[in-house]
Amino acid sequence: MNDPLKLFATCPKGLEYLLRDELAELGALQPREALAGVYFSGDLALAYKVCLWSRLASRVLLPLAEFDAGDGEQLYDGIAAVDFAAHLADEGSFAIDAVGATRGVTHSHYAVQRVKDAIVDQFRQRLGTRPNVDTERPDVRFNLLLRRERATLSLDLSGAPLHQRGWRQGHGKASLKENLAAALLLRAQWPAVFAAGGCLVDPLCGSGTLLVEAVWMAADVAPGWKRDYYGLLGWRGHDAALWQGLRDDMNARAQAGLSSLGQRFFGFDQDAEVLEEARHNVQHAGVAGFVHLGRQSLSHLTRPRECPQPGLLISNPPYGQRLGERDELQPLYRLIGEKLQQEFNDWRASIITSDAELGRAIGLRAVKRYAFYNGALECQLLNFDLAASAAAVPREVKPLSDGAQMLKNRLDKNRKHLRKRLEREGLQCYRIYDADLPEYAAAIDVYADHLHIQEYQAPSTIDENSARQRWREIVRVAGESFGIPRERIALKQRYRAKGGEKYGRMDQRGEFLTVEEGGLKFLVNLWDYLDTGLFLDHRPLRARVRELARGKRFLNLFCYTGAVSVFAADGGASNTVSVDLSTTYLEWASRNLGLNGFVGNRHRLVQADACAFLEQDRELYDLIYVDPPTFSNSKRAQDFDVQRDHVRLLTLCMERLAPGGLILFSNNYRRFHLDSEALAALDMREISAATIPFDFERNPRIHRAWELRRKE
Template identity: 65%
Template sequence: MRRFFATCPKGLEYLLRDELVALGAEAVREGLAGVHFQGPLETGYRACLWSRLASRVLMPLAEFGAATEDALYDGVAAIDWSEHLAVDATLAVDAHGGTDALRHTRYLAQRVKDAVVDQFRDREGARPGVDTREPSIRLNLLLRKDRATLSLDLSGTPLHRRGYRVGQGEAPLKENLACALLLRAGWPAIFAAGGALVDPMCGSGTLLIEAAWMAADAAPGLRRSYFGFLGWRGHDAETWARLKTEAETRAHAGLSALPAVFFGYDQDARVLEEAKRNAQQAGVAGFVHLARRDVAHLERPEGGDAPGLIICNPPYGERIGQHEALVPVYRTLGAHALAGFDGWRLAVITSDDGLAHAIGLRADKRYVLFNGALECRLFVFGLGGEAAPRAQPDKPLGPGAEAVANRVTKTARHLRKRLEREAVHCWRVYDADLPEYAAAIDVYVGQPEGQPATAAQAYLHVQEYAPPREIPEAVARTRLADLVRGAGRALDIPRERIATKTRYRAKGGSQYGRHDARGEFLVVEEGGLKFLVNLHDYLDTGLFLDHRPVRLRIQAEARGRSVLNLFCYTASASVHAAGGGAAATTSVDLSATYLDWAARNFALNGIGGPSHRLLQADSMQWLAHDRGHYDLVFVDPPTFSNSKRADDFDVQRDHVRLLELCRQRLAPDGLIVFSNNNRRFRLDAEALPGLAIRDITAATIPFDFARNPRIHQCFELRHAG
């Protein structure tokens, strides 16, 4: 078994994960701009040959500490390079990342190359050469947090270079992005049902060719003449030959049976000629109809009786022309698609939401994708049947909803720059700012679990505080409706992405009563880490937004330390600690549900192993019996609890005993961070003579909670003296 990492454009990680699983990869998990997987060498070869989405396939050779230039050189030199490279062969090195001491990637690549060639020179008196285009082997260095990962680049050159592109238009799509659009638009299922594909702005034909190859079961790497493993000494030529033969057989069978259902149009005769040459080079020219035609003459192809797909990459305005000039093009596309393609699907990628709006249709789905460095959205529309033009503007808001909308708009505008600057994705936009509309409204920007980050959208979580008993129920319902409608209108968030709850104090003080049973989780980001939140099923979402600065503080303090998280809930603070380089984390909670949630949070960030423990226990009882010592203890207990499986707990009554138990487990130079959200809480410092206490509440209130600074209290405690 070998380990691999397939890189991909940002936002394609989940699609690539599914693709690699289908190719037989094992232990598959998403990473940053790529996917980790395992398998025999054949699995790596198969990914190079068959992946439509990956950019490169890397096979790690070694991982080692590289805090200094000498450590980097020594780590590379420790590898026996004669096992990988002949003395008369060539190599190239790509470097990424860096540390505070090692920042220049070109120099890092040079030092890796030096270590390799110096080893050969010392042993054999000769050295390999350098070839940056098609070397015998290409090495890939990733340097992060003083750790180096040195990999063999099995792909050699980016896998989106399929080998068929002769020419390209002014705004070309990379081939792997084109495949992502086709998959998101549902092309495989549409083709299987007998549907055709039309690209009314086909340019050099990338979408048409990739769609044809996908339909014909043609391996995207089959026409490539170069891979990075062909000159590697560990290359298994027999396995590679077998895989190619299998791919050739499948492609021949698929192309022999492929119907001519691919139609491409463009008004530029020059790029149409490029499309024809590309289609010929790809071996699909006989299946693709190309014609010079503008979008105003878009019509359903003859024989296109089964529902098909219209898909295109039109000009965006940033690169070709201006927004105002393109609005009629998008409007014409939408009108002709709706009028002539009943039952079909329309998919359009653009970086300008205003242009997408000009299409005049209501999108069924939208996905965030990146065309190079340009952030775009893929809009997918149903045509005909129940599909309808974009809804007319909502009727005017009533006075109450209008007041909410104005307040939310003002707050969002005020916070916008800081939210962007600090990369805050989950934040509070309203907290009972208008007395008669008593609610907390939080914004969560994320994507449904299992969807790529490019599918991220804004969601609202509306927690209505229990109205006074003298308020009639009908009035309370009207006010809640005003809250939802006003906030949704202000932030342009549709009703289906708004969760509403009423925060009554549950009988017995339970804070986590179940509300629904949807099982729908969003993946959100905080401090460069990912977390699962659930907006519907529980009173709280899995991430206490007011503790964002506390979690970031823990992340900054955690490097090299052992961290204990009591009453850990979904262990978001533990994930922050692990993300900050904690040597070990221990998370304790009584709820199996939340510990399972915590485990998923760890897995979502690629963190695991025996160094990160999740323990189901009553925190007070566990502390009384534990004999470990911890450098950093985070304790955020409920105000009170009377669970049947644990002793009753009241934070005001029991905090002295709790903190004394924490002190006994605290390392000599350790730190306790103690927080709670009981607004009437008073810490009894005199009863804790063994601890030096500092109130850090003001520093831990997020800027978006400044309107309600009593949301929690927070203290730092250390050994006295």
């Protein structure tokens, strides 16, 4: 039996979790999300099926080789070692896409040229002929990824981006890509709405992307139904019979689905030219008979008479960045809210926008918010359940218990006490409550317009029922005090299990918020992990790194999501190196660096065990930041215990420290003791008190920190 193929499907950022689930439904083995894509395994039939049926993927890549590519010569040699005759005919055509960089290969054009040279030279040496380059529709397209001094060469089975379905004839202003439109429909629960007999209305339909994707989704039409070009068709490993069988099945399903579909799709726009493009698009998509298109302004929108059942209103209105300014668009968004309440009060609605202020102008509370990227623009999909809102009737609010009232008073007092300083320092993320009242054992953190509440172990004198009641009171009081709805409150609750209390299973939303600190932007995830991606108690340490970093070679060990590296880069570090064993955190760190414009070979990310990296690395650093976990038992590295192993770790750091250099060492193990005798070669100065932020004053032992220098 042949081993399964290792594959990678790319997608826009924000769609990774949806794509993972879609691939699993298609039969993928071990789908695992990464930044802007999903790794998975399967046979050739699965790879073909993903090309035809994935509504979310951008490309399907089959890795051919991975090798060192620190410079152009290594890149050439690695490419030359691949047997291209197994993939490309000697008189065929090919193209190369290159992304990323290494120290010696910093430009994609140069990378493409070296790969082309290696391929052409191989054919000339073996056969005396050479294949041609065709950047538009080559027989075979190769994809080169350069990252962390390594290169991965893949065969692009899709050939052209899969969002190009083959039906689009015209683009409205700020059109959505088809795979993003499909993701929005999935997040809006369109398949369930359709199954229940509901219609779909897009009141600002533009060129009709959402409408076409909704029809194809409802009718079981594959996204590849209208495509006539794939990169796999010119590949020498292509199985034509297998491919044709899958296409025959696809065509049969499309015919069956469309034959039973009624006219339940309605699109409106006041721009006659754009609406004409939509008409051409639905015709070429083969769905013109199912879509009603009408020229109409939003002010005249009414619920279609053909829709007796509750349906879905979904739209991609102007955001402000592209088609108009915020002040001009506020009335449009207010009108959307009014129409939803007047005409669609038992429907679901989903609106995508990149501007939180415009979203609030709708005047309705979203039951769900999902982060997406429309190109490079970060957006949110706001989901509204109008039926639930309409059904909600005022109910008698149960008065707070004496204890809950005390908690409310404490929160109000803390907010008043911190308000001026928070405003002066422009802080969006901070701790507002840290078990100030022992009976209400939790930490409450603010992340912009969200709350993150983490339960502590209740005192032994509190029975479990009382602890649960007080937990519910914490959530209620915090939400009411800040005016934040429940859907924007992330909870980390403990449960009793073998071995003591533990935190319950985290969510898998894949939702990231962008928050600011010190004029820099960071992605946080409040739901999916125990930690959010930004250690709030390290805020002074990050600021200290920025002050010290100018002109320095900076090393960040156990870098987590790279926040400290971002501050070092912003402080003017000559270069940064961020080391962590977790690919998830390194991808997150890459996004944080990129979010602030710090890209390229000056900012290197390394997947490695910290001690192993220090033993192998030969570079010297002027500033080293070390914030290890208390314990780690990763399968990919030796067990780590900060008390047991800190001497070895800091000794290795000292060996990599340039003359006059500084180590900033921090950890949060409360019983930690720094072994000054074993580290006698270092000057040590504890700076813990100066690194505890004002909003953590109640918990001064949350971490300890030292400045370490090599003794003269």
